[in-house]
Amino acid sequence: MNITYKSIARIFSSTCLAALAFLLASCGGNSADIDANGTSPDGGLSLKQLVIALKANKNPEKMLAEKESLEKYLSEKLARQVKVIIPTSSAAIVESFKNGTLDIGYLSSTDAARNLDDAAASILLIHLKNGNPHYNSIWLSLKDKDYGSIEDLKDKPVAFASHSSTSGFLIPTWDLSERGLVGPQKALTDYFAQTIYGTGYVSAVEKVLNGEVEAAAVSDYVYKGDNKYLSDEQKAKLKIVQEQGPVPSHTICYRLSLSAADRDLIRQTLLGMNEDNPELRDKVFNGELVAVNPEEHLKVTREALEVQKTLKP
DSSP states (O other), rough: OOOOHHHHHHHHHHHHHHHHHHHHTTTTTOOOOOOOTSSTSSSSSBSEEEEEEOOOOOHHHHHHHHHHHHHHEEEOOOHHHHHEOOSSSSSHHHHHHHSSSSOEEEOOOOHHHHHHHHTTTTEEEEEEBTTTTTEEEEEEEEETOOOOOOGTTTTTTTESTTTIIIIEEEEEEHHHTTTTOOOOBOOOHEEEEEEOOOHHHHHHHHHHHHSSSSSEEEEEEHHOOOOTTHHHHHHHTEEEEEEEEEOOOOOEEEEETTTHHHHHHHHHHHHHHHOHHHHHHHHHHOEEEEEOOOOTTTHHHHHHHHHHHHHHO
């Protein structure tokens, strides 16, 4: 093979140019070309990709179908790539909002309050449940049990939906405190024989159905609503022991570093689901989407969080 200095130089030059082009493309980040107002020339998002997190509180197979449907719907509406993730824990969401790796999150009011207090995110929209911005928390047990109130569950093993759940942990714990059953001198583990935490509503109820615990704290619509969470066969084996509330409805939050133009476009696109795809809206977000005052919506949640700080660990 006859290789000259000139051919080597040409190869080296081409390689360097290709590497430089790759480097420049890689440094583009998640932002499309934008103007001084933070908007894209095509009037769309300034983001190349929109990243959304959904609460992991349903059957995993159903959530996967909802994830794919939401990605397809929003990708078409926004003319951008949309990635929907389903984190099993909300612990990393605050940091993800702060470092810009998460744009939108469908969160409980507890997670929303923590993100607002940490100056990481704010509320974009909430969903209405039966026309109201709130719903109730319930304790579920097997139907053949004699339990009639939370007092009957003393010294019994119970499950909470998750550490971060408003209806499946925060409000039930607040109710226990209001009743004087737990407090600064009495922890949850002093009242209950055992406390187990699930990864969502379904996982907590399954612990009741398989006999691992005697009752589980979840949202009322898990049992009273359609079969999005539980089947008719599962519901037939259960009963409500007690209800407590109100629970501020779930929120759709946006990271504070998102541009105003992007935020407004995402809000209008999601609100558009009320008219052109209410079926998908209800599957993913549990009801009609509306704008609210973030501070007013989170008032009860923040009060319950303050009570939580006074309880014995």
